[in-house]
Amino acid sequence: MSQELYVDLKRCQGHARCWAFAPETFAIDENGYAYVIPGREGSYEEEKVRKAIKNCPERSILLRES
Ligand code: F3S
Secondary structure, eight states: EEEEEETTTOOOOOOOHHHHHOOOTEEETTOOOOEEEETSSSSSOOOHHHHHHHHOTTOEEEEEEE
């Protein structure tokens, strides 16, 4: 089992700190909300993503078992 990264859009308020910390992993859609770039859900730089998770004010960046 591995862990898959995702953004909970019910929580995301578009602060874009995820993108600032890990632009290779997160992108911002046309409405200003974050998403994990397709293909990056299970393949990302842990240190940068850890910072993104810690700095999201809405706690909307999550990991789930895949
Ligand atoms: Fe949304 Fe948090 Fe990023 S609110 S845009 S997931 S910093």
